[in-house]
Structures are given as structure tokens and as C-alpha cells.
Amino acid sequence: MSRPRVLYTDPPWLVGDGRPDPALATVERDVLGPDVELVFGPHDGTKYLTTDAQMLERAAGIDVLVVYRTQVTEELLDAAGKGLRVVVRQGVGVDNLNAALLTERGLPAYNVPDYCVDEVSTHTAALALALERQVVPQHRTLVGGTFDIYAGGTPHRTNRRTLGIVGFGRIGRAVARRLGAFYSRVLVYDPYVGRDLAEGYGALAVDTLEELLAQSDLVTLHCPLTPETESLIDAAALRHMKPGAYLVNAARGKLVDPQGLYRALDGGWIAGAGLDVFSPENPHQDPRWHPVLAHPSVVVTSHRAFLSEEAEASSRRRVAELVRAALEGRTHGLVGRVTPPDSGR
CATH class of the missing domain: 3.40.50.720 (NAD(P)-binding Rossmann-like Domain)
Structure with a gap:
């Protein structure tokens, strides 16, 4: 049985010395463990290629999609396929989650509304x-x-x-x-x-x-x-x-x-x-x-009002915990539910 796959599209904390370094995903590996495969979005040495064909290729067959500034689109969801279980926003705002599209597809989404x-x-x-x-x-x-x-x-x-x-x-x-x-x-x-x-x-x-x-x-x-x-x-x-x-x-x-x-x-x-x-x-x-x-x-200032060492650490851990809960089917009642609306059951 293949390991569940989680795509982090554009995590800023992964970039060290100008390029993403998977070794920096320490918090995520600590929470998710070795049974989960982490996939990261493409990067050209200056920025993440959030709308590039390479991103769609890396999204293929994922179980969880974690976005930072990447826009959730039909193309991205189509590339992920029917195995996609949940979308998580690593941040407070929800405007790039495309709530209407996710609702239409019946996909739950979460953010971290209070970390900063x-x-x-x-x-x-x-x-x-x-x-x-x-x-x-x-x-x-x-x-x-x-x-x-x-x-x-x-x-x-x-x-x-x-x-x-x-x-x-x-x-x-x-x-x-x-x-x-x-x-x-x-x-x-x-x-x-x-x-x-x-x-x-x-x-x-x-x-x-x-x-x-x-x-x-x-x-x-x-x-x-x-x-x-x-x-x-x-x-x-x-x-x-x-x-x-x-x-x-x-x-x-x-x-x-x-x-x-x-x-x-x-x-x-x-x-x-x-x-x-x-x-x-x-x-x-x-x-x-x-x-x-x-x-x-x-x-x-350069969109850094949210930033501190403590806030970034909290955000990363809470997102990873959301991912783990989604993979284990424990999402009922979790803070940060965005869409579809919780049934209240």
C-alpha cells in the first residue's frame, strides 16, 4: 500500500540559501512521521512556480493539498484527482482557497485563523x-x-x-x-x-x-x-x-x-x-x-505583520496536525473549518 502524499505548494519556511531544502521540514516530519510522503512545489531559485505545469505534475495523486499563497484552481484540483481529501491554508486568510469551488466539489478546507x-x-x-x-x-x-x-x-x-x-x-x-x-x-x-x-x-x-x-x-x-x-x-x-x-x-x-x-x-x-x-x-x-x-x-513593510519565530512554528505544527487529522479521519470539530459548512453533527 502506497504512502499518503501531501503537497506543500509554496512554503516560505522551506527556502534556505535561495532554494527549497527538504531537510528544513523538521516540524512536518515530526508530526506526520515516515508513513507520509511530503511533496513540495517547484521553485526556480527565486520564487515558487505556483502556476507552472510542474506544479500540476507534483499535485498528481496527492491526498492533502497545503497552500500558502497559491491560488486553488480547477486545474490544480483536477491534477490532484479524486483521491484528494482536504485542502489546508497555511495562514489566516481564505481568499485564495476558492471556497465556492471547494464547496462545489465537496472538499473540506481549513485555515489557521488565530495563530498570529x-x-x-x-x-x-x-x-x-x-x-x-x-x-x-x-x-x-x-x-x-x-x-x-x-x-x-x-x-x-x-x-x-x-x-x-x-x-x-x-x-x-x-x-x-x-x-x-x-x-x-x-x-x-x-x-x-x-x-x-x-x-x-x-x-x-x-x-x-x-x-x-x-x-x-x-x-x-x-x-x-x-x-x-x-x-x-x-x-x-x-x-x-x-x-x-x-x-x-x-x-x-x-x-x-x-x-x-x-x-x-x-x-x-x-x-x-x-x-x-x-x-x-x-x-x-x-x-x-x-x-x-x-x-x-x-x-x-513586505507583508510580514504575521511573522515571528513563534508564530511560524505554531502555524507549521498546527497545519501538520490538521493534515494528520485529515489522513486519520479525525476532522470533526477542528478549529479552522472553512468549507463546506460543518453539518453540526
Whole structure:
């Protein structure tokens, strides 16, 4: 009897010295043991070939598919064949799982929804406070040879300002507790949670996004990417913000329209932005992001809000445990079920 096969399409932790090194899959082999064959996606020395024919070849006959940034497609599922039991996302977001397609095929899918709450809420606070205190223009000016306490402008007291949080899931709530301590008031917009929940975190729920944008001095995004939220923050939305307000996005790149954001920055509609996420993931691959990256009022990081040694270790182990549970038929009640909906039995 052949060993079950598990394909990890694009694991970043496997890349050492520029190329994937199967010897680095220590956590996975520890959890899954020698009776499971690990297969890894193709890599050209600079990146994983997530849409290449080689990926489809490696998917043939797998029992479990583990994706990181790879998009789940009909072609990938067809290549895997009828023996595919489950799809697992090594991360919080679910937009690349293609839930509708998986539901149509009756394939269960899981993610790891809570492994990096500490990291993302901390990173959000770092971006926010860097903007509020003009840390980046201060750094650039001083290392450039000029000592100037006013470089970047004169900040305001945050304890007289309002924080606005869009999306009040696990991370949004952590941000309310942590970053909210610096602000006089915290507003929340999330049409899918009750108003009383926000008050339990010292915040006040508002009825519309426009209301939150108009009242907030710093707006931070923590909602999932869905057809409803794609380009949620566009030029029209940014027009509702205060001229002295900041925008922070450490959620999903497609929540923000880059052209609308540049118009807002260039036109002085808002004071600045802190961004950890883009679409495409590498903003240098889309010229629409170039003027945003070059703007002096922007602070950017390379989609690493989730990252820490502890978070990566936890994610890897929990994904491997999900894979093991799926192979052993122990998936009922597991945290992270995405689709199809749990029957509740």
C-alpha cells in the first residue's frame, strides 16, 4: 500500500540559501512521521512556480493539498484527482482557497485563523505609531545629515484623537485593546458583529463605514477580503477621511485601491498611510503602486505583520496536525473549518 502524499505548494519556511531544502521540514516530519510522503512545489531559485505545469505534475495523486499563497484552481484540483481529501491554508486568510469551488466539489478546507493575532496587532500598532510620530521622515532626515525636530511635521497628542477599526474579528479586537490605549476614543465598523461586542472592548460601534472614516484620525483595516470588501477603500471612501488622518492596512492588499490612495495622498485628502499588504503581493510588480511607494508620507513593510519565530512554528505544527487529522479521519470539530459548512453533527 502506497504512502499518503501531501503537497506543500509554496512554503516560505522551506527556502534556505535561495532554494527549497527538504531537510528544513523538521516540524512536518515530526508530526506526520515516515508513513507520509511530503511533496513540495517547484521553485526556480527565486520564487515558487505556483502556476507552472510542474506544479500540476507534483499535485498528481496527492491526498492533502497545503497552500500558502497559491491560488486553488480547477486545474490544480483536477491534477490532484479524486483521491484528494482536504485542502489546508497555511495562514489566516481564505481568499485564495476558492471556497465556492471547494464547496462545489465537496472538499473540506481549513485555515489557521488565530495563530498570529499577537504579531498582526503589534505590527499594526507599529505602523500606526510610526505615522503618528513621523518616525520615518525623522529617520530619513537625520541619517541624511540634518538634525530637525520638525521634519515630517508636528505631531498631535494621540490621547485627543480617535482610532477607527474596520472589521472586528480576532485581530480587530486585539488592536482595540492594544492600540486603543493610546487614543481617546475607539470606533468600530463591522456589520457582522453586534454593537455590544465593541463596547466590551472599550469601543463604540458605528452604523456605516462613512461615519467611521469621517470621525477617525487613524483608520486601520482588519476585515477579510470578499467580493463585498474588494477596493473597500477607494477614492470615494478616502474623500470621507479627515485631512490629518492616517490609513493602516495589515489585512489584505485588495481592500485598498492603489490609484485612489495615491490621489488621496497627493491631494492632501489624508496625511499618510502605513501598508503591509498589496495586490499583487509584491507591489513592484504593479506600476499602480509605484507612486504610493515613493510618497514621503507612506510607511511600508513586505507583508510580514504575521511573522515571528513563534508564530511560524505554531502555524507549521498546527497545519501538520490538521493534515494528520485529515489522513486519520479525525476532522470533526477542528478549529479552522472553512468549507463546506460543518453539518453540526
